[in-house]
Amino acid sequence: MLDVKAGDEQSFELLLRKYRTPLVNFLYRMVRDSAVAEDLAQEVFLRVYRARKEYAPSAKFTTWMFRIATNLALNSVRDNRHRQKEISMDHVVDAGDDEHPAMEVPDRTPTVEQQMVARSRSEVILRAVHALPEKQRAAVLLHKYQELDYDEIARILECSESALKSLLFRAYETLRAELAPLVNSVGV
């Protein structure tokens, strides 16, 4: 990143190649929309590029980058939730002979059998991760998939290390309960 600060465009290309896949995956698992995830990932790189002259290596580059990504993801999730609330559930769309509600809210408590039959294993896991509160979700994704240190994750989520460990325990405890049939039945 210091080379990027000095104006080396090739170094920026190297950063792009190294971090675009982990970044897109982190954002996809946060927002569950691949188009939005890519848009947010581009926004992260754009902000990194804009701030390159002022970059100071007081923290790891990954800490800085994932902090930008987490903030953008949390804002996106909250904006999306706010927008969904504004759509009336009774609004009826006229589609020729058929009339049907514009938005059908799925039952958020599917049975275990429905989970295992209707969706693939990965989709079930993704749905369970996405059902976590945003901060717990971000903590799990940064801990499990990015394998960042506790102090890095704490800085990204702007909390203490002890608060982070508590957050992680609660998140894994929730996932353990949600995915127990899946995990136990497959005998992993």
Added chain:
Amino acid sequence: MSNTERNAERCAGIEDKLVEYLDGRAKPAERRAVEEHLTACSSCRNRAEEFRHLWSALDDLPVISPSPAFDASLRARIAAEPARRGFWSWLPSPRLAFAVTALVAMSVWMASIPRVTINEKAMTGVPVEADFSMIRDLPVLENYDVLSKFDALSELQAPPNGSPTQEGTKEIR
């Protein structure tokens, strides 16, 4: 406190350390504390085992690749960024900017120093040229033999009009 309550308290104390223990990052003292508790508590032992299975299951989440247009789209957004120009951007280098600033500051400071003029006439009340002529004639004025003869000269009669010299007048050197 009953045994159940004491166990529950110990379990609660281990919770925050369990994740760190399972991913191998616990400090030695904490690792020992967790292992001691897991040996004695079947509930926490089961929980630890289920956490390990859960982490294996979480590894099954597929990794998605960015779309083929990702890089091109990002480069287009970067290219569309406006060029940022700072206040000092017209100067070729920061050093030159500093030098110019220092020069301007020094000029302003020097211009603000008040000029001091010495009025010699006001100090002495005597013209400078007069001082010099006094000094020049000093050897004559200090010669008391010469000075004593000035009185005698005043008794001499004034020469008639037009005569260049007077009888008895000596040129005193």
